[in-house]
Amino acid sequence: MIKNVEIINKVKNLTAGKPEMEKLVLSILDDESEGKQFARNGKPAIEKEARERE
């Protein structure tokens, strides 16, 4: 998990007004910090977000 508060706060600032994007970025970073494969979690999450966009 991302513990560094600075990182978390900066992500929140940069995604202000876009809660879905905030969630997506933090989840990718959490997975990365736990050594989880990007292909397993990150990619599907991105694809889902892409589908939901027009």
Place this chain on the structure above:
Amino acid sequence: MRINSIEIKNYRQHRNTKLDFPFISGGFDLHLLVAENGVGKTNIMNAINWCLYEEEPYATKKNANLPLCNEITLDEGLKAGHASESVSVTLNVTRDGKRYEFFRTVDVSVKDPSAKKVSKLSVTITPENGNSEFYEEEEARNVAIACFPKKIREYFFFDAEQLTTYFERSNKELSVKDAVNEISQVNVLSAAIKHLEGYIKECDKTMSNLNPKLREKQESVDKLEKAMTDLERDIDDLEQSNENARLKIIELDKLLNGNENVSEDNRRYKELSEQIDELETKRKGLDADQKKLISKYYVLLSMYDINDSTSKYIRDKEDRGQLPTSIDPEEIVKSLDAGECMFCKTGLSHSAEEHLRELLKQSALSTKAGGKLTEIKNDIEKACREARKYNEAISDLKQSIEEVEKEKAKLEAASEAIRIRLNACSDVESVSTWFQQKEDLSKAMRSNDQKIGSYRNELKNKGTQLEDARKELRKAQQNTEKCDEARKQKEVAREIKEIIESVEEDVSKTIRTNMEDKTKYWFDTLLWKKNTYTSIHLDDKYDIELIDSFGRSCLGSCSAAERQMLALSFTLALHEVSGYDGMLFIDTPMSRVSGENRKNFADVLRQTSMEKQIILTLTSDEFSANVREMFTSEYRSSMTLMKVDSTEKEVITEVK
């Protein structure tokens, strides 16, 4: 994260050691293990490391020669006829509200205790409410590394010796910068960016494969993006260069203040010196001309009366016809003999004959003398005329000399005035150099400005081109549904990547500045010799520089104790700034620190333990009276005394 307890069975001198580190809410999470040297304090750290990573990184004198398994246990096992005895370490940890129990065990052959055996690691994770999870082997190892990242273990497990050589990079697995990035999780950002870049490339490839023309358009876009990045970078470099030049010019202006004219004066002084030299050469030439004039006219003027008289004499002779004719007398004789004129061949009349005889008579008189007079006549007249030119010649020369003298005096006066001014300036050469530097810098700045202007234009153009290229690319991509899907995925990924890149840049900058500030804060608190240093600086590789009050770098001249303080300060700063939620285990931290200074050290650790678990091992020596005072039961959560039994092969603990 904190360690709740460690249970060590048959590991080296710890036959059956149980250490509890209870947490008292609102108190000081500080735990002391006190024992003499050689009792087994360091092996507690080794036990933890062995449990988590199957390594024993902390050297002890005994370990090298002894088996992993406790000797008494091996003896008893041999007597009892056992084939092997178990060594195990159980580490109980709380992290993010969950309990983790790490358990490593290995069976050691009683008969051949040094034979290598494979140990097993398992971990049980129990949340507050919920079911436990159990992991073994690979997964257990991953959990261990997630809780206690091996790469940065030097930043939460310390021994005193490590502290003194902290800043020597060769000792570390990981450079300080890498460690900072690891602890502060900036490396997570970098890794995520890399994955996203890879993903974006995959999307591009998908789109290119679906639409081959896309590749071309993609390449155009990529090329333009790169060109723009390069231009932006070049512009930044030039702007930085100009900024540096501007600051330098300000410095130079300060140095030049009051000496603005020196450079010009210096140049003019040299110029005048050259001109004066030229005039002196000219003057020497005029001197030589003057001598020539004297040489010439003295002769002419001294002889003037004589020549004038000679000239008059010759004219007189001429007038009287006493000078020989220009006709050769021999020809006259021939003509008389022939009775005809030798020149026109006409016969001579009587009067003509008389005339010729008369001529002959005249020319017979002083022929040679007369001839000489005729010969010199013109030259003497010329000499007189030349002599009369003297006044004009001397006047012209005098005027030339006066002009040169006047000009020279003028230049010398100007030169002297400048010399006086220059003498008032103490260092003409330096001032000239500064001026030149300032000119060169200004010139460079102007040139950079031009380049910046031109690059900005180019950037603008490229920006427009990129927009167009992207539009075209999007259009091309939109043509295929699948392409469109990949395109959208790429967009999302790019957006995420940009966010993370921005975070990475900001956080990296902030971390370093905060690290400097915090390290200085802790160092100030720890240091007993106040005011021996003024600042701490970390470069972008996190190499630490300690600057003393004379502005000199003084890390190299620090004592071992001071280096320990600095290392501890840096580590505390690292934990704080990186947000690393981990404990600190420090083995004999005060071995190099003496007397009153231990009080400082203890004070800092006490303060830190309000936020973070600290486990200290101390020798009785370190646990001096004033340290004991600092760590009364009010200020600590636990204290365990360790000693060895009479065999010296087993540790006994006593909780105080």
Place this chain on the structure above:
Amino acid sequence: MAERDRFSIENYIYENVIPVIDSRKFLGLGKGKADKDSADRSELFFFAMALGIKEGKRTPLATTHGFIQDTAIPGIGDFYGVSNAMSLIYSLALSELRKEGREDKIHDLEEARKVAQEYANTGFHKIERWLNDKNLDEETIMFRLIGEMNRSTASQEVTA
């Protein structure tokens, strides 16, 4: 014995005065190997001769040492604005011969040579006195010479 094809000076002058004139480049008249502006020996001889004329006296040569070849004289005429500098010597000779009523000897080169040499000898002795006078420097001598020239008949005529 006077030499027939050259103008001579006294041995003493040749050995003691000429070297000093050369080394000091006295009035620009000395002859040095590297000095491109050195006066011809002729120029020096004529100058000495002019000094003697100004003194108004001839000094017979006690000894002789060849100084200038006859053939070298004509060429220096350009310097004085005449075609042949020998004309000046004959003019000088004439003035002396007229005093003795022997002007019909004007063409006699040896007569002319004798007159020129003796006047030049007077001049060289004067130069010697200048060179030995520690109180006299070149600038002062030049100043005096210019003063004399300014007061001469020719310059007065022009001014008038």
